Amino acid sequence: MKTYEIAVVHGDGIGREVCQSALSVIQALPGLTDAFTFKEYPAGADEYLRSGSAFPDATYEGCRRADAILHGATGIPGVTYPDGTETGIEFGLQLRFRLDLYANIRPIKLRPGIQSKLRDRKPGDIDYVIVRENTEGLYAARGNGVNLRDEMAADTLVVTRKGIERICRTAFELSRRRSGAPGDGKRRVTVCDKANVLRTYAFFRKVFNEVAEQYPDVEADYAYADAMTCHLVERPEHYDVIVTENMFGDIISDLAAVTVGSMGMSPSAEIGKEHGFFQAAHGSAPTIAGQNIANPYGTILSGAAMLEWLGERHGDQRLLLAAAAVERGVSAAMRSPHGLTRDLGGAARTSDITELVIGNLLPAASDAAE
CATH class of the missing domain: 3.40.718.10 (Isopropylmalate Dehydrogenase)
Incomplete structure (x- = not known):
């Protein structure tokens, strides 16, 4: 043994x-x-x-x-x-x-005995996973940003094809092992980004789409990060697996944890x-x-x-x-x-x-x- x-x-x-x-x-x-x-x-x-x-x-x-x-x-x-x-x-x-x-996996599940902060939600209504890219994005700039004469500061958001491909593949493989979204039972991966504003996120979405083509049995879905903060409150039953860049994953997973009780309810597994x-x-x-x-x-x-x-x-x-x-x-x-x-x-x-x-x-x- x-x-x-x-x-x-x-x-x-x-x-x-x-x-x-x-x-x-x-x-x-x-x-x-x-x-x-x-x-x-x-x-x-x-x-x-x-x-x-x-x-x-x-x-x-x-x-x-x-x-x-x-x-x-x-x-x-x-x-x-x-x-x-x-x-x-x-x-x-x-x-x-x-x-x-590279893969930060955060399950969001409303469990029996726990009262959701969302009105009328019951166990079974909220059961999805946030898959957060963990080694790139804005947080990778930590320690490398610039503060120029205390007048200007800048950090850089960097993503790579390799990093996006492997985190998206992780999300689709995870969806295949799950039972689908609580609302309709569909296996679904939602990419959460700001592809309408920044090239980095548009590139993230482009690579996501390329990976999605390899998983025709899993629905590809889309949400901008600002809208996602509304969707996780208004219709959490729609989600099965959400994949996103490092900083956005940090933010939306905190919001999500509160919907299933509190920040104390949210486990995570960071896997390579x-x-x-x-x-x-x-x-x-x-x-x-x-x-x-x-x-x-x-x-x-x-x-x-x-x-x-x-x-x-x-x-x-x-x-x-x-x-x-x-x-x-x-x-x-x-x-x-x-x-x-x-x-x-x-x-x-x-x-x-x-x-x-x-x-x-x-x-x-x-x-x-x-």
Whole structure:
């Protein structure tokens, strides 16, 4: 039986609390006691204040060697470089570029027990995935922009044919594995861009269309980014898979997460050919750190995504069953009268949610095995 090495980076703010919650759930899974070794590494704003580096070389090497990386959250708004940008987020951004984690996959799903912020929406109405290109676009300009005499600043938005092709192909392949949009059951990939304004996005759409021709069984769909912010509120049932540039993916996935409960509900998997990085889509929320009130569901679900990715990558049925067990354990916890944290309208603490999910792992594991 293979033993998997997991690099664990807790990070800043609530990062340690939610990451520990996910670790506790994984470590409680029956039959997987010897399946993992967990190695902790520092990164983020606190590490920058301590050592002068938000992403130490030893942390990078540990992440590069590991079978997968599990992360809490990094970044503290007041801890910045001289140019005003945050130090803590250097970890996530640089890891994406250095390990070529080109596909940021963020499922948006309204689950039983959770009340949507959208009126009259119920579980089953919202179930789509945002596929965000993760290594190009405007964010790739970080650290390379120009500030000229404090009078003018510029960053460059760059996309490549290779980058667009592979992220669009990821989106179409994902749609093929899904059951289609909740509204009409159609497998559909929607490109979200500003092709009507900028050449970079017009090029993105052109390459998207070329890839779409290779998937005649999946409908190609289009939305401008500004209109998409309306569509995700007004008709989320239309969407199956959405593919988009880096910055737009960041923005619309935050909006989408709130429609299914809160930012704390949004897991993510950042995938390349060789590496996988798993974290919730929310930030470090330093104002509530240490109070045991953070919502850990997003990080727990990111842990489930990590198990699934490892299981598929290595053909390990144990991990696939474990991922299903965590998913079902989370669903059972959310349906509990005590399974909602403050951001979801409840009063449960972080530790309460962790215990609820763990308490539901055994029956969930039994269901998954049947």
